[in-house]
Amino acid sequence: MSNQHNQEKLSSARFSESTDAFVEAFTASIQFDKRMYKQDIQGSVAHAKMLTKVGILNESELADIINGLTQVQNEIEAGKFQWSIQQEDIHMNIEARLTSLIGITGKKLHTGRSRNDQVATDIRLYIRDEIDAILPELKRLQTGLVELAEREADSIMPGFTHLQTAQPVTFGHHMLAWFEMIKRDVERLEDCRKRVNTMPLGSAALAGTTYPIERQYTAELLGFDRITENSLDGVSDRDFAIEFTAFASTLLMHMSRFSEELVLWSSAQFQFIDLPDRFCTGSSIMPQKKNPDVPELVRGKTGRVYGHLMSLLTLMKSQPLAYNKDNQEDKEPLFDTVDTVKGSLRAFADMVPAIQVNREITYEASKRGFSTATDLADYLVGKGLAFRDSHEVVGLAVAHGIKTGEDLSEMSLETLQGFCDKITDDVFDVLTLEGSVAARDHLGGTAPNQVRAAVARAKAYLVDSE
Ligand code: ARG
DSSP: OOGGGOOOOTTGGGOSSOOOHHHHHHHOOHHHHGGGHHHHHHHHHHHHHHHHHTTSSOHHHHHHHHHHHHHHHHHHHTTOOOOOSTTOSHHHHHHHHHHHHHTHHHHHTTTTOOHHHHHHHHHHHHHHHHHHHHHHHHHHHHHHHHHHHHHTSSOEEEEEETTEEEEEEEHHHHHHHHHHHHHHHHHHHHHHHHHHSEEOTTOTTTTOOSSOOOHHHHHHHHTOSEEOSOHHHHHHOOHHHHHHHHHHHHHHHHHHHHHHHHHHHTSTTTOOEEOOGGGOBOOSSOTTOOBOHHHHHHHHHHHHHHHHHHHHHHHHTTOOSSOOGGGGGGHHHHHHHHHHHHHHHHHHHHHGGGOEEOHHHHHHHHHTTTTTHHHHHHHHHHTTOOHHHHHHHHHHHHHHHHHHTOOGGGSOHHHHHHHOTTOOTTHHHHHSHHHHHHTOOSTTOOOHHHHHHHHHHHHHHHHHTO
16 A cells, blocks of 8 residues: 555544454445546536635635646546555545645545535536437437438338338338437437436535535536535435436347347348448357357347346335435446447447448348238229228238249239239339339338438438537
8 A cells, every 4th residue: 555545544533443354345436436536526626616715715725626636637547546445435535645645735625515415426427428428429320320321212121020021111211210219319318418417516415514605606617507406315316327327228228129130131041231340250160150249249238238227226216315325336337337338339330331231132032021912902992992802802912922932013914903803004013112112102101202301301410419
């Protein structure tokens, strides 16, 4: 242990024996909460400025504190800071080092605050910073999806229900479904940010403080939109962390579904797409293998994020007001959620625009499975049949196709007329894949026209949200 940390242990005066060495390590959080060093220093600088404004510290003390904290930050960033388990957590480590650098003034910094409101503030600052880093990554993924959608606006692939061929869709339309999901995730995250950006500092240990603090001023310095209105709630609320993890769970659920499709589509059985080699790996034993590792891993990582959401919900469910040490357990799930979201988004944002679509294969696949059967039924309705009757007629035609191996579009007019004499040769306009997708030409439909219109809207949205 270096000299700088040979300080009295926190609250030592009250204790007649020192903490058991194992308990000290067991209860410490410095191993993981050091990640919030920047936010802790940022919060302390703002707190010190506020204390100076209200006359608790003088200008020269403030200057010492700011200089000292700047040095602490430099030491941390240079990898020279001596972290100490005895100092338990990030707050005590920094304060102890500050005091060793500037003497007694360092001990004044904690006036009018507690680690309880300090840690609650740090986590909010930390998540806010991470939200501001994640939002552009979400936009980058959306941009990739829009790019791919535009490129593949006319490409035809089978659309599925029950993973059975249902109706042809355009590949671009399919990509824009993912865009919509991510758009809702962005909205959820932006909404979460509003509640994250609320300052609990000033709640002190739980009841507030006797010092004439100016919370609004500190909040302005830290860029908080508002301050918490109840000190008990301020120190013990972790809803924002749960909300963030719920956002992350929904995002990963979306990305996992997407992953599942990419894994299927890149298989030898589908061959709809090629994933760029740099996102795949080989097998150590089977030379022919190219494994879609990135989507598989994202699908797998979804589980741990769900787990973190459950951890945080469970962590909070039986805590009486106000702060309890339990809350120290909020950080690791939160940090791992942040890492997982950022890693998954980065990989996907890089990979998606590089996806290659095998257009002939998706086109041929669309012809299998009678994907234009609904179009024939709609056509017959246009010729005066009731939908249920036309459904019946088409069922017979499909049964015939299954026997002969023909798609509906490959049957002769005479054959089709055998099922219903109202069919004329304009039927082939609707039985082709191109006719089928082009006919779904309304907002939300799969027609290439609509894909292009949706791409234009998506681009405008991405510009607007910059
Ligand atoms: N390391 C603690 C945490 O992460 C900081 C707050 C500790 N407060 C206390 N009264 N023990 O929650």
